[in-house]
Amino acid sequence: MNPFSLEAVLPDIATESVRLPRRQTGGSPQDTAVTLLADYTLRTRGWLPSAAIVELLGEAGVSTGNARTAISRLAHRGVLESRQHGRRTAYRLTTAAATALSIGGRALAGFTTQAESWDGQWTVVAFSLPHGSDAQRRALRGRLRWLGFTILYDGLWVSPQELPDRKATELADITGGAITVFRARHVEFGSIATRDPLAAWDLAAIAGEYQAYVEQWEALLPRVRAGDVVGPEAVRTRTEVMDAYRQFVVLDPRLPQRLMPPGWPRERAREVFVAVYDGLAGAALTHVTEAVARRGGTMTPDVATHSVADLLDGPQVVPEGSASTSSMVSRKSPVAGAGA
Template sequence: MAGTRDPESTAVPRHSQRLLGTLLGDYWFWRPEPLPSAALVEVMGEFGLAEQAARAAMRRAAARGAVVATRSGRTTAYGVPARTRETIVAHLTRLMRFGAGDRQWDGRWTMALFTVPEEERETRRTVRTRLRWLGLAPLYDGVWVSPWEVGDRVAAVLADLGVETATVVRAEMLTAGPAGEPVAAWDLVELRERYTVFLAEHAALRERVRAGRVGPAEALVARTHLMTAWREFPDLDPELPATLLPADWPLPAARSLFVEVYDGLGPPAEQRFAQLVGRHDPALAPLAAHRTSADVLRGETAAAIPAGDGPWIGPIGK
């Protein structure tokens, strides 16, 4: 029966930890100062998360090393661990550049051919997860492909995981049947549907943003949900070259909507985040900040990171 379960084990789905990471990444911009747990509870409460669930999410994130807990008297606060500047910028740039259409394809494919014994199931799962993160997809069993030059990174992943029976090549296709075309590794029908749904779900919000009719509280929630939805696409689509896609491919329209709404909601969302933090520590509230997609692509995130390694928060749970 549900009533007999450990409430913490069922009340803290992985998305709660991811929510914590998204909020810190969007508005705390690698500040070295930790935030009071009470402030984070209130911020997460804007998304319908109860206090018990919010605190459990923080504890679990801390146990995984995604955040760092500190205590001062009876007050617990959470900050983020030090990581390299390159890691921070790479994570944000990947999300903000996705769909920009500024990549030139040379007509060749990166192919990873490998074998992992059936009994090494955990290794098989990890290989697949990391290859998908690099933008590859399975064309056949044990043959993964990407249109982009990622061979060195693929080879590093396979070596790191101890996959010895593997070959990584960059090659031009000579001939293939419809099912053997590398682009067949992706379900273009499903991808189109996902982009179409994204556009439909956020069309009304874009109009309200344009009209200035989104208040701070709604902006904080809506901007976070938008980022959560957008974050899925780079894991599903390696930003396939336009020459491989139908002329009416919806990614450019989806990216245009994302950038406009995400950037437009930034100021009011930052205002709400600062207001909630200020209820618990007025001195920290002015430090809250948002960045636009253009800021990230211009490299202005680097200016917000202290010299040396800066605190980092990424997609917790991924």
């Protein structure tokens, strides 16, 4: 079971001016670069020297050549913008990318709460495509999966989440209009065999993904709490724990815990994610600040971290034309209450 596109956690936003990279198993250099910049410059939109980004990506296992290529492609996609600072080139997130990532961060931080507030209705998408429309069918299925839908029957997809009008229009464009979207409640027919919409998800496989996540990162918690994870390891770990957690926004059916199988590990996975991500904020920020200062010459490092709780506040992005300043909030110590 693989993570999907970053589009999966960027709900109902205009993305014509910014094309975030599609996620790959294990994370691509572009994925890693986007997560790295978002973790330390999302709200300040601070400028980072190209050499510092390359160095930090190198510490995450990305070769120098691949790091430079990733930066160039992200600039071409409208994710990054550049400027010259003396003889050095610096990059920062564009306003569009920072806003999109901030909205996605809010969805990621709050999807467990969203699940508990479900209204009991399903979004149902039905479509019909003629024989020979394989390309359209693949595109539609891929888009539906990125939006959190899964297949219940041939040509019938379901999700507990509402589908914004803009996203429904995108689906209609793919099918040429041969699609119907509606919200409905599941009705039991007594003794007549029916398939519960929840059965469309492979719950055992998803629970396995959750459990693997918990086992991997829970083992690190004693070192995080003791302050033993520092330097490049802190930055790399914080990036990896975020990238790995992001997939659950799409994989999980996002239904109330009471409707899921006993012992559903969603809450424990979130607790572990928060404990590691927030717990490493101070150590990771220290290392990023040092890398930027070392590679930036006279540039003043303008980096800041945010907690998972901060992400719930949604977009608070420095707008285009505004100079990001180091006077903005910069968390330089571990976030309180990060323990699980």
